[in-house]
Amino acid sequence: MKCSKIQDILLDYVYGELEPADAVKVEEHVRVCAECASALHEMEFTSKVFKKAESRVPSNHAVENIFRAASEALREEEPAERKIIPLFNRESLRPFLVGAASVMLIIGTVMWIFRPPASQQPVPPEAVKEAIVPTTKLPEDDFITRVSANPEVSRLTSNPQAAENMFEAANILYAQESYDGAFRLYMILYKNATDFKYNYLVSQRIGEIYERFGRTEKALEYYGKSVEQNSTQKELKDKIDRLNAELSRRSS
Amino acid sequence: MFKEDGDEMLMLRYQRGDAEAFRTLILRHRIGVTSFAYRYVGDSQVAEDIFQETFLRLIQKVKRYKAQAKFTTLLYTIARNLCIDHLRKMEHRKHQSLNAGGGEDDEGSDTLENMIPGKSIDADRSVFRKEIQKVLKKAIDSLPEEQREVFVLREYQDLRFREIAKVTRTATNTVKSRMRYALANLRKALAKARITEEVVRDEVL
Numbered sequence: 001m002k003c004s005k006i007q008d009i010l011l012d013y014v015y016g017e018l019e020p021a022d023a024v025k026v027e028e029h030v031r032v033c034a035e036c037a038s039a040l041h042e043m044e045f046t047s048k049v050f051k052k053a054e055s056r057v058p059s060n061h062a063v064e065n066i067f068r069a070a071s072e073a074l075r076e077e078e079p080a081e082r083k084i085i086p087l088f089n090r091e092s093l094r095p096f097l098v099g100a101a102s103v104m105l106i107i108g109t110v111m112w113i114f115r116p117p118a119s120q121q122p123v124p125p126e127a128v129k130e131a132i133v134p135t136t137k138l139p140e141d142d143f144i145t146r147v148s149a150n151p152e153v154s155r156l157t158s159n160p161q162a163a164e165n166m167f168e169a170a171n172i173l174y175a176q177e178s179y180d181g182a183f184r185l186y187m188i189l190y191k192n193a194t195d196f197k198y199n200y201l202v203s204q205r206i207g208e209i210y211e212r213f214g215r216t217e218k219a220l221e222y223y224g225k226s227v228e229q230n231s232t233q234k235e236l237k238d239k240i241d242r243l244n245a246e247l248s249r250r251s252s
Numbered sequence: 253m254f255k256e257d258g259d260e261m262l263m264l265r266y267q268r269g270d271a272e273a274f275r276t277l278i279l280r281h282r283i284g285v286t287s288f289a290y291r292y293v294g295d296s297q298v299a300e301d302i303f304q305e306t307f308l309r310l311i312q313k314v315k316r317y318k319a320q321a322k323f324t325t326l327l328y329t330i331a332r333n334l335c336i337d338h339l340r341k342m343e344h345r346k347h348q349s350l351n352a353g354g355g356e357d358d359e360g361s362d363t364l365e366n367m368i369p370g371k372s373i374d375a376d377r378s379v380f381r382k383e384i385q386k387v388l389k390k391a392i393d394s395l396p397e398e399q400r401e402v403f404v405l406r407e408y409q410d411l412r413f414r415e416i417a418k419v420t421r422t423a424t425n426t427v428k429s430r431m432r433y434a435l436a437n438l439r440k441a442l443a444k445a446r447i448t449e450e451v452v453r454d455e456v457l
Contacts (some may be wrong), residue, residue, distance in 0.1 A: 011428055011431060011432055011435075012413070012428075015406060015412075017412055017413060042435075042439055045439070045449065046438050046439045047407060047435070048322055049388070049447060050296050050406060050407060050438055051408075052388070053291075053385065053388040053389065053392065054388075054389075055283050055286075055287035055290075055344065055408070056283065056286040056287045056289075056290040056299055056300075057283050057284050057286065058297055058299075061304060062282075062304050063278055063279065063282055064309040065304055066278050066308065067278060068313055069307075069308055070266065070271055070274040070275070070307075070311050073312075073314070074266075074309045086392050097317075101276070136381075139437060168262055170368050187412075201404045
């Protein structure tokens with residue numbers, strides 16, 4: 001190889017960007033060419049010295065600031081759009097599970113308090129059956145009215161942090177396809193936590209559950225509310241139009 | 253396509269809600285980005301601000317992140333733009349201080365002989381090391397901006413020439429040519445400060 005050609009690729013050689021075959025050519029050439037050897041040496045020397053220039057380490061404070069912003073950005077993101085809830089990441093899931101467990105405990109208590117009078121309770125075998133078999137039925141209006149009338153529940157859900165925990169718990173149940181449980185929690189939020197910052201997502205999720213259960217009209221009702229609460233949801237608006245069209249086609 | 257713990261994968265994991273993946277990214281690149289900014293703008297505090305701002309912008313971009321390009325290309329493109337913004341803002345002030353500071357008149361004032369009392373290298377290695385660091389910093393700072401960014405990205409951030417071409421929006425050949433000039437200029441700065449092979453061989457740095 002000629003010197004001019006070697007000089008062209010010397011820089012790539014110094015920074016390890018050459019193919020092995022070309023690197024060998026450079027090495028062979030500089031063994032016999034003093035001029036190119038010197039040029040190579042100068043580059044390598046300069047690079048070697050400057051490599052030792054001090055680097056800068058940012059403060060932990062700066063690192064934590066960024067991390068906090070990164071975590072907040074996740075929370076602000078619309079959870080309904082989060083396709084995959086990171087169930088595989090146990091660390092990050094733990095607080096949610098704790099939240100979910102405590103919320104379920106509260107719900108359980110609430111439901112026990114407002115259980116139907118003994119005479120109306122189904123006979124044990126059926127009750128047991130219902131508990132074991134995953135429900136495909138939605139808890140209906142009587143549940144909703146009972147829960148929304150409970151001052152304890154409304155006090156609980158007026159606490160933003162509690163509402164958020166309940167919302168996360170509902171999202172997890174939803175992701176696990178436990179729609180009846182999710183529905184109960186969303187409904188409690190819907191009825192009581194009217195100022196909750198994700199109330200439009202709550203309405204949307206209720207709509208989605210209704211849609212899953214083939215209750216298109218109910219679904220539309222809640223989708224409509226969601227859009228009322230947050231009018232920037234273009235995709236949801238499209239969905240409403242689509243469902244409306246579907247409904248009118250079905251009825252005609 | 254991407255390594256499990258590769259930057260791109262971490263970015264995608266963050267996109268799906270895994271904040272810890274983003275923490276790994278911050279920790280992995282904190283020194284790189286801060287040092288890059290430091291070498292670009294020459295000020296530690298500004299460098300730290302740019303480091304923060306770079307990652308904050310990254311957070312804003314994460315939703316649309318597609319992992320099509322190498323993560324570091326994106327990272328250093330953002331960091332570089334912030335550095336440029338900062339330097340443009342400072343330009344006016346910088347001009348003034350340069351005019352006042354007498355540029356090339358201080359010939360010889362920062363050779364090692366002048367900086368080390370009695371030339372006794374062993375007498376105070378840490379002072380010596382500090383002085384060499386000053387020389388290196390000054391040499392990098394004195395490079396024209398277009399050479400400096402190429403040099404820093406290749407030498408310290410380990411970006412390949414074609415990646416640097418993407419970051420700086422220039423042709424790869426232009427990048428290489430700037431790199432050659434940068435190395436030649438830096439070599440001159442070393443010679444001027446009498447940083448010789450012997451000095452470096454003693455591994456005082």
